[in-house]
Amino acid sequence: MGSFNLDYFNSVCSSPPEVCLLSNGRYSVLLTAAGSGYSVVDGMDVTRWREDTTCDNWGQYCYVRDLDNGRVWSAGRQPMGRGADEEEAELRPDRATFRRRDGEIETRYEVVVVPDANAEVRRVMLTNHGDQPATLETTSYAEVALNPRRADQAHPAFAKLFLETEYLPAATALLCRRRPRARDQQPVWGLHVLSGPRRLFDTALGDAQFETDRARFLGRGRFARNPVALETTEPLSGTDGAVLDPIFSLRRRVRLAPGASTVLAFTTGTATDRDQALVLAGRFSVPGAVDDVFDQAGSTGQAQLAKLGVSLHEASLFQRLAAHVCAGCQQYHLANQ
Numbered sequence: 146m147g148s149f150n151l152d153y154f155n156s157v158c159s160s161p162p163e164v165c166l167l168s169n170g171r172y173s174v175l176l177t178a179a180g181s182g183y184s185v186v187d188g189m190d191v192t193r194w195r196e197d198t199t200c201d202n203w204g205q206y207c208y209v210r211d212l213d214n215g216r217v218w219s220a221g222r223q224p225m226g227r228g229a230d231e232e233e234a235e236l237r238p239d240r241a242t243f244r245r246r247d248g249e250i251e252t253r254y255e256v257v258v259v260p261d262a263n264a265e266v267r268r269v270m271l272t273n274h275g276d277q278p279a280t281l282e283t284t285s286y287a288e289v290a291l292n293p294r295r296a297d298q299a300h301p302a303f304a305k306l307f308l309e310t311e312y313l314p315a316a317t318a319l320l321c322r323r324r325p326r327a328r329d330q331q332p333v334w335g336l337h338v339l340s341g342p343r344r345l346f347d348t349a350l351g352d353a354q355f356e357t358d359r360a361r362f363l364g365r366g367r368f369a370r371n372p373v374a375l376e377t378t379e380p381l382s383g384t385d386g387a388v389l390d391p392i393f394s395l396r397r398r399v400r401l402a403p404g405a406s407t408v409l410a411f412t413t414g415t416a417t418d419r420d421q422a423l424v425l426a427g428r429f430s431v432p433g434a435v436d437d438v439f440d441q442a443g444s445t446g447q448a449q450l451a452k453l454g455v456s457l458h459e460a461s462l463f464q465r466l467a468a469h470v471c472a473g474c475q476q477y478h479l480a481n482q
Contacts, residue, residue: 180206204287205413269283281401307324311386312383317395355395
């Protein structure tokens with residue numbers, strides 16, 4: 146958005162973490178320069194998050210694995226915490242972009258909020274700069290909340306019992322429904338959709354894989370930084386239904402020729418009912434719809450700044466201030482527990 150501006154290039158290891166705030170007025174995303182953060186809609190957490198400016202290890206993530214040499218990394222610094230040969234984060238008012246290079250593979254990870262829907266899109270471009278073909282595996286991961294944060298923190302195990310997941314193979318999408326606990330409550334729907342790969346001289350290998358059981362994905366005594374699902378060549382289990390601890394995870398494998406690139410996108414959002422969830426899943430399973438969202442986000446962001454009379458430099462300063470506000474809120478909450 147706009148001209149090149151060094152104000153938006155942020156350290157991935159700063160303390161407190163520098164942040165990017167994205168919103169369409171209802172659906173909002175906070176991202177740190179390390180790639181962690183939360184997604185909320187109308188005061189409800191879409192994905193699980195806890196205030197922790199020290200570890201900064203909660204959020205929605207994307208893993209990449211080179212199946213030829215076994216090397217694994219996350220598209221942002223978190224959750225694996227591994228440095229790269231090259232690494233940078235660019236946090237703007239309309240999007241967050243994370244770029245890293247691991248060996249001969251470059252990962253470009255972009256995040257925007259959809260202007261006209263309660264959803265966000267995370268687009269991943271993988272480029273093979275080597276002189277040999279590369280077999281790559283891209284896996285998403287997010288803990289599903291669909292609950293106000295205070296309620297989720299107070300009774301996390303109980304809250305998870307009301308969530309049911311479902312896989313839609315035609316759209317390569319996962320749905321999650323929070324069952325109402327009382328007659329006057331309405332169910333809440335969440336969705337997670339994979340589009341791509343965009344075939345820029347790449348070859349998709351096999352069908353998409355999915356997982357909604359956190360225990361199966363992470364393994365016993367493990368965390369998002371070292372999931373067992375990234376240490377085996379076995380496919381994801383394909384578990385859905387009334388799992389005890391639900392997550393969203395979708396996976397694709399591609400074969401990249403030397404010098405070639407591919408694009409995948411993961412869309413996460415909420416819907417008021419199943420019909421609307423199916424419409425959104427169908428919409429964002431098409432790569433062209435993802436491109437439209439990124440084009441709209443840029444123009445919408447510029448229009449919003451112009452309406453507020455805020456310059457690009459001032460917007461950057463506001464985001465830097467937000468990082469300290471978030472850190473101050475965490476210290477206040479800890480002091481009053």
